[in-house]
Amino acid sequence: MRAAAFLDRLTETRRPVPWLVLLCLLLWLPGFFTIPAGDRDESRFAQASRQMVDSGDYVRIRLGEVERNKKPAGIHWAQAATVHALEAVGVPARDRIWAYRLPSLIGALIAVLATCLLGRTLVGRRAAFVAAAMLAPCMVLLVETHIAKTDAALLATITIAMGLMGRAYLTPQAFTTGQAAAFWAVLGIGVLLKGPIAPMIPLLAGLTLAVMDRPTGAPWWRLSAPWLRALQVGWGIPLMVLFAAPWFVAIGIATEGRFFAEAIGGDMLDKVGSGEEAHWGPPGMYAAIFGITAFPSAWIVLRALPGSWADRMQAPVRFLLAWAVPTWLLFEAVATKLPHYTLPAFPALMLLGARWAMDPLRQAPPRWLDWLAGLALGGVAIGLPLVAGYAVLHVEGRVEPFAITGLAAGVFMTWALVRMGRRAQWGRAALAASILVVPLFASVLEGVIPRLQAVWLSPRLAAQVAAMAPGLPARDFGVVGHHEPSLQFAMGGDIRLLRDGAAAAEFLAGAPGRIVAVNDRQEAAFRRAATDRGLAVRELGIVSGLNYVRGRQVAMSLFKVE
Structure with a gap:
């Protein structure tokens, strides 16, 4: 009873920010400092940012000696600024992967707080708080806070922009010039983070709303968008461009146009037309894995979908659907599939889920959907620690106690939430899920993953070299058969990535004191x-x-020469 009373009082809090910050830190800090740099994207981003810090060149993006012309420089600037700030106060950060993850954690925190503070206009104060608490533990966001790349920071800009757009849509007469300027400014920052993705979300939502709001009987081409004037498009778009244009001009000059040819022709179009880097997936894949990516909040959101569609004539619900549905459908249509691509739709989905959970007149979902939502909850809560424990047993041949702890936490969490669901205490259940999942995630992120030594090959290889040859310059180390970016981050961008065993022998002969690492497939040739x-x-x-x-x-x- 005390726990239920606490959850009820929590939804009434007048100070949501401290509670949400505390929840986010409890969820996200386990593993944040202890999980080594991962392959491949995280280490690519972090190493490119470290080379910016080392070289002082904040225009060109390089990984080792290779130009990395895929994404704009925004996240690299954020990571470099974090490293400089930490070093300014005496914290050694340049070779610490957690320093490069801080912008992701901060971006995710901003997204959660924006869901709460800006979502009030759409669903009310209590439901907005619950929605923010539901967003924080979503597994895809949890993962993104632990990866030093763009998507958590991008989510912050999109959530702020869409929250402001929601205000312009519902109350255009009260929307201020300052709010319009903030809308376009955060979109400009989003462009610097990941190109066209940030402005694409409000564009899709705006087109959808203009179609849905057209007067009854009006021809299809007569759209309705009175909120557009409130957004001050005339000077807003130039403001957005102003935020991003200087760097795009500079990188175009510095790379003689190669950045645009590779980023647009070689990266973005490849993702649309084909499954880039073996990440192909069929349409419908994101819907199929939603129970995992949005765990543990998916079991609320799935139940809320029929009622949300039934209430689509209500302006706040219509806006949230216009935010989530076109975004989701677009990424389902794109050939390249990665679990985090649909993350920009998650704040809208959480707001819809919280609105349903806090509504005493909520529409009950069909029985099959109720069953599916429960399966998603229990399946992941119990399956996640089981998979983690099996991975340790399979790779290292040992039983991991933290996986057993996580399994117990998952079983208890499922039991407690199902019990609340049977009593139709959905508001309590939404908050309880965000709290009860903390020990489950902590057991995996802090207990299992950092201790799974077999998969952290690069840091162990770097430690072995440092122990045998302290102070060895990165340029005097060569490697065959393990060209992973995590090794570059662990040892430096100047290490030599060698083609085969013969190249390794040639490298050793080139200068005294050199060391090479050769994989078992090339050792005989070496x-x-x-x-x-x-x-x-x-x-x-x-x-x-x-x-x-x-x-x-x-x-x-x-190996080294005698």
Whole structure:
């Protein structure tokens, strides 16, 4: 009873920000400092940002000696600024992956707070607080807070922009010039983070609303958008462009146009037309995995969907649907599928879910949907620690106690929430899910993943080299068969990525004191090439593990010339 009373009082709080910040930190800090740099995107972003810090070149984006012309520089600037700020107060941060993750964590926190503070106009104060609490533990956002890349920061800009657009839609007469300026400014920041994605979300929503709001009997081309004037498009679009244009001009000059050719022709269009980097997925994939990506809040959102559609004539619900549905359908149509792509729709979905949960006159979902939502909850709550425990057993042959702890937390969480659901206490259940999932996530993120040593091959390889040759310059280390960005982040962008065993022998012969790491597939070729060159090589040790990107075991042998 005390827990129920606490949850009821929590929804009535007049100070939601401290409670939400506390919840987010409890959810996101486990594993934040202890999980090593991951492959491949995180290490690519972090290493490129570190090279910006080292070189002082904040225009060009480079990974090692290679230009990285895929995304704008916004996230790299944020990561570099974080490193500079930490070092300014005496915290060594340049080689710490958590320093490069801080912009992701801050961006996710801003998105949660914006859902609460700006969502009040759409669903009311109590439901907006619940929606923010539902967004915080969504598994896809939890993962993004632990990865040093763009998407959590991008979500912050989109959530703020759409929250402001919602105000312009509902109360255009009260929408101020300052709010319009903020709308276009955050979209400009979003463009610097990930190109056209940020302005695309309000554009799709605006077109949808203009069609849905047209007068009855009016021809299809006569659209209705009185809120458009409130957004001050005439000077707003130039303001958005002003935020992003200087860097785009500078990078165009610095790369002689290669950035645009590769970012648009080689990255964006490849994602639309084909499954880039083997990330293809069929239409409907995001709907199929929603129970996982939005866990534990999906079990509320799924129940809310029929009632939300039935209430689509209500202006706030119409706006939220116009935000979520076109965005979702667009990413379902794009050939490249990654779980985080639909994240920009999540704040709208959480607001719809919280609105339903807090409504005493809510429409009950069909029985099959009720069953599906419950399956999504229990399946992930119990399946996540089971999968984590099996991974440890399969890769390292041991039983992980933290996985057992997580399993107990998942079972208790499922039991408690199903019990609340049977009593139709959906508002309490939404908040309880966000709290009860904390020990489950902590057991996996802090207990299991950092301790799974076999998959963290790059940091172990870097530690072995540092122990045998302290102070070895990165340019004097070469590697064959493990060209993962995490190794560049662990040892420096100047390491030599060598083609084969013969190239490794040639590298050792080039200068004294050099060390090479050669994988087991190329070791025989390396030894033959070294013998042909008359090199007396000494094996310094072996680092073995699982390259989880390629899904195969790797044994890296270290060599130097006697």
